[in-house]
Amino acid sequence: MTGDKQALQKEKLIVGTPQTLRETDFDPVGKSVVRKDVIPKVTGKAIYAGDLHMPGMLIGKVLLSAQPHALIKGIDISAAAAVPGVKAVLTAQDIPGENVFGIAIPDQQVLADRKVRFIGEPVAVVAAEDAFAAEQAVSKIRVEYEPLPAVFNPIDGLKPGAPLVHEKGNILYHTKVRKGNIEKGFDEASVIVENIYRTAGQDHAPIEPEAGFSWIDAEGVLNVFTSTQYAFRDRRQIAVVLNLPMNRVRVANMTMGGGFGRKDDVTTEILVALLAWKTGRPVRLVYTRHEAMLTQTHRHPTYVRVRTGANKEGRLTAMEGVIYGDTGAYSSLGIFVIKKMALHLGGPYYYPNYKSDSFSVYTNNPIYGPFRGFGVLQAAVSHEGQIDELAEKLGMDPLEFRLKNCLRPGLSFSTGQVMTEACGIGATLERLQQYMVENGLSFERPQEVSA
Amino acid sequence: MKLRGIGVGAMMYGLGYGYARPDFSATDIELAPDGTVTIWNGASELGQGLTTLLCQLVAQELGIPYEDTFIISADTGRTPDAGPVSASRSTYVQGNSAIKACRDLKGPLSELAGELLKVDPDRLIYKDGLVQDQEDPNRSISFHNLAGEMHKRGRRVRGSGYHNITTADVDPETSQGDAYASYAWASQLAEVEVDTEMGLVTVLRLASATDAGKAINPKMVEGQIEGGAVQGLGFALMEEMKVEQGEFKNAKLSTYLIPTAADVPMVEPLIVEVFDPTGPYGAKGVAEPATIPTAPTIFNAITNATGKRVRSTPASPERVLRLLGKLEEEEEETQLTFEDMPYPEP
């Protein structure tokens, strides 16, 4: 039974086989094999959620809050419902189950009930025979708001008497990191730098805006085909809102046009499922870019005050920091993003003494949640600024200073966790040193190149 | 005047969720009579290349051609729950579950191959489309013949893998404890040119030394590094949600600017491989590490060029001109003082 290896050589899928495909066969780990999904993508045949259609399909459209913080005194849908071709105009009252969802804690309304907390919060959702009827219907929904005092900044949000975004108070989460003795650490320092850093909100801007498609199949299962980073969490949350057994809901991911964290939580899924359930028809709901940017999550804006000390030998002795993270109107992953930021505020360096506090604060701003980097990207703006400034004050080469202080196997992180042999920071810094030599680069400045 | 400067930045990133949040994955695989393998994994392909990577791992484990794998992903009607795709956990967690599914399938496979080849099943290796005795390579059966035999004899042809890295939570008062199962590492270097008259910062060079542990697909790792660094560059230089009184004022792609092809350097990915014994084939996640250090790296290069420190994102032309003292008014945001942000008590 030997020697039939040749027979295994299969005819390749592609005529004029590209280079990468020819190279690959056995032992693909470590090789740049061609992506499994690339041919549909490069030929335009890949089906994204917004590409789906079915006979009898309706088009969904959402009405977003125009107020940052307001009571809803009434919603008049009569004119909207009268638009020819409109099959459903749904508000919070039409939700069969619980009007709530949320990736970490369920604090967000599917459709705003009595109160809106940010500009862009879904208030009503429409299904109609075509996009124009849906759009017209949305424009005819009348919402009567009673504006409330609002808070737009996490530092203001913590002040006594600040308007409350949620009844439980504006602090979503406070993380404390305490390692060593911070006072002793600063006593030992001969150079201390202290600064305030701010990072702006960032939009994920995946090229595919959020899209979902829903229909009820012959067995009565509610299907949702969508663009999601976690189909199973979506299913769980849809079932709660629609009051359905979880095994009667199916969520399947289509080809996704990027996510970067934005599609981690529910986006269009519950709304499109609601429309399909209420109308009994297939429904497609695709956000416009503008709608997506208003209603979905973003990267947390942060405000950081931090001081960092090093001794004469150029060793870090202590870091103390405080972080205010704007989580916006709802939690999303604000607890964990800002918690992770507190742990990582010092960066990949060894601090014998470390103290940080982070506050994830509700405001009436857009929602901030998970985004590639997850709080650590914001932390890096601070720690790399601090480290560079310390190196400058100590008269040390910035790379040497980092290598001297970076974590190594056996040294501990801010949480006291001891690094294993997989600690690679030194190796990456050394790679940069080598790169600088290879490319003849130096930190000498300034390098004026032209007038 | 145009000034050039070099800057570096570094980062560490706890992989996966940490703090007792469920951090698991499951993969099923099935062997067809012709030796091809179908993989079911509940994790989403966002474009990052996860489905390709899982197929690579399965092909490697079973010693079959990559082309003989096919994957179905992220469908509650078909796939097992593999946890979310986030926190740079896909390679690390989902990859491990795929390997475990292969090992699960290898149990009955080796048993039959051992019977057929009259070899101790533990001595069998899976390589080059063959299942062979590692001590006597002439004793072998092709994987696809073995697959056929498995079906003819009604043996189990499905394997399942489950991998869980859920950690204990850190201490609520001090955050002391083992927060994450593992960590990822990256350092970057940027060279910038600052037009001090126009306030424009051009990134001439951006090199990213990223620890992939093991680059399972080097080109995809490079793609993650290049794309991640460009997202970081956008954050560093132009991306800024302008939110006034709760209103996101630039919520359109014509006003919220992300980098075009003309705005970015050819990012140089420098793949570093520090083996992680807990990762699949030693691999770690790279998606987030590739993005995290970029902004401060660019800011440090701006400092190197101009002597001024950027402490707010983005280093837009207007902010750079303010830093250089070219504009009339003070920047509004510098009004935030230490008094506004006291350190909480111990």
Add this chain to the structure above:
Amino acid sequence: MLYQKYEVAQTLAEALSLLESHNGGNVRLVAGGTDLILQLHERILSAEVLVDISRVSEMRGIRQDGDELVIGAATTYAEIYHSSLIQNHAPLLAEASKKIGAVQIQNMATLGGNIGNASPAADAIPCLYALDADVVVASPNAERRIPVAEFHQGYRKIDLKPGELIKEIRFAIPPEGTGTAFYKYALRKSQAISVVDAAVCLKIEDGVIRHAAVALGAVAPTIIRSPEAEAVLIGEPPSEDLFARAGEAARKDARPIDDIRGSASFRRYLVAVCVSHAVRSACERAVR
């Protein structure tokens, strides 16, 4: 629907008669469509009828007519920057055309459409101001020729009566010794709306600037000329000091506001650097 009816005109006469036949209705002309279709889609504008003038032969192309250059209103920016007449005689307009959107937009958008849309940030229009161009407006019975600066009456307000259309743009071929330049300042290297535009056209004789036209975009409700900068330049020999003074002078004419792309002080600062930059380039070209 974005509109109810779409009519295609093949000739100028047809375009005018279509306009007339829908007179009183909500009729709009569409050339490139890059602004109009977007505004219809976003419900900023509405229209019952669109009259497509993109194929009207009298309104297309670039030609020389005596000592004038004539650009048909439906000429695209790609056609403008590829035109050797423009490259030779009005390089600033070629420069500006290449800065409008990216390739796809340049293949679609037209000069006449931009004039009609009257955005203060339209990159090509300051060039027309600097060239002292005229807009030729046609109606069924007559043509009017209006200096572009008068045609633009205010923010997105133009001197066009019902039944009229923008037929072409005309300007005198700049004489020997003229240098022109366009400088666009934007927050991204491609595909971005201007923060400040500067267009300069000047003539040097015997080492001295004899004619100077400096136009600014995106710093006032309309595109403007800068008489202050022009006054500084005329009668002077080019020098770095002069370029800087011209820039400073231009700031006095700018009336920028704070907006999403930048504060007023940022724009005022930029006016000076952009103008001095454009003036320097124009002088170099004039001498060459």
Add this chain to the structure above:
Amino acid sequence: MDENNLVKMTLTVNGEEVSMMAKGGRRLLDFLRDDLHLTGSKEGCGEGECGSCTVLLDGHSVLSCLTPMERAIGRSVVTIEGVGSPTNLHPVQAALLDEGGVQCGMCTPGMVISAIDLLQRNPDPTVEEIIEGISGNLCRCTGYKKIIFGIQHAAEELRSSGRTGMVKEATR
């Protein structure tokens, strides 16, 4: 629901004659996606910024989200569906695949069309010219480098094979 607004759409799409009655007053992108089910052209922004909806109209790249559908009457439209096929990729497609210039794929169709438009006009572009040629196509995943190199390789491939990059030639 306005039945009066039906228009006769007679045009060539990807080399094939199309003649049908369709609801007018929409964007070319909507006609292609909703009526012809050619969903390869994507809508990333709806305002002409992202380039995902780029198609060739009479051989020139245009944004189908800013083009009234009736403008295509009597003309030739090429979408990504008309460029190569899984078993016969256009050199630009093969090169993007080879180089690793595709991640989420949402920008890819528009990117391929822009690259073809560029190579038709300029068979031997410099890197700067490639960048200019695709600067109207936003990509959020790749950082552009592998796309740029891919297009460069496609140009080499086309030149060495004596082809021009024309879509028709590649698909027939």
